Amino acid sequence: MADLPLVLLHAFPVDARMWQPLRDGITTRHRLITPDQRGLGRTALPESAHEPSLDHAARDLIALLDRLELDQVVLGGCSMGGYLTMAALRAAPERVAGLVLIDTKSTADTPEAARTRHELARRAETEGVSGWLAESMLPNLLSAETRETRPDVVETVRDLIDSQQGAGVAWAARAMAARPDSTSLLAGADVPALVVVGEEDALTPPDAARAMAESLPRGELVVVPQAGHLTPLEAPAMVTESILGWWPFA
Known part of the structure; x- marks a missing residue:
């Protein structure tokens, strides 16, 4: 098999610039x-x-893959990017040769979590996101270690969040609230799969990542020490090494 491209999908509420360190x-x-x-x-x-x-x-x-004339890719994402990876796997499993699931989970939102997303969406639509969204989310996105010792990472995440449009943030929040449980989908995904999670991830904790890795027929788990929910920004070298060391395609 020829080497396959890697497609990585970003977290909420940031954009693809989060992958720059990798x-x-x-x-x-x-x-x-x-x-x-x-x-x-x-x-x-x-x-x-x-x-x-x-x-x-x-x-x-899938339309992007068509435009790029890519029949198959290794597909992955962080947080919301992981949810989108699962949606793409559900829609077009034949396009997915492998999975990289980073700080994400296969379960649907609880009713309380969905309500919180809808409240965030309404506020983003009416106020935009600058001045409140980053401050409200940073404690859950980054570990205490990162927040205390890595001001550069904190500022990067704040800037990424502050640069987003309220309408886009609202749409994404509502889309995530409506997502189905994908546990059985992953259990049927007989492709190589890497699961990466921050040791201090408060949103999609290691126990959830471990359960997801165990449900995947060919899943492997990597836990990143002292990192929170955005391991590609908090520990880019380890995430990069984990992907390259796992890569099962010639």
Whole structure:
């Protein structure tokens, strides 16, 4: 099998710039594709009557693969990017040769979590995101160690969040709230799979990552010490090494 491209999908509420710390290390060995998801970064939010759903974002991704003439890729993502990876796997399993699931989970939102997302969406639409969203999310996105000792990472995440459009953030939040449970989907995904999680991830904790890795027929787990929910920004060298060391394709 010829070497496959790696497609990495970004977390919420940031954009594909979060992958920049991994780019140099990965591209020495593999082609890396990091699109912005609809409504975030440089990708516009389409005018559509459809209810927000990651299924629509998955169709965006499949259309991108078609334009790039890529029959199969190794597909992965962080947090929301992992949810979108699962939506794409559900929509077009034949396009996915392997999975890289970073700080994400296969379960659906609880009713309380979904309500919180809808409240965030309403505020983002009415106020935008600058001045409140980053401050409210940083304690859950980054470990205490990162927040206390890595001001550069804190500022990077704050800047990424502050640069997003309120409408795109609202759409993504509602789409995540509507996502289904994907546990059985992963249990049927007989492809090589890497699961990466920060040791201090408060949103998708190591226990959830371990359960996800165990449900995958060919899953492997890596726990990143002292990192929180954004391991690609908190520990890019270890995440890069984990992907390159796991890579099962010639």
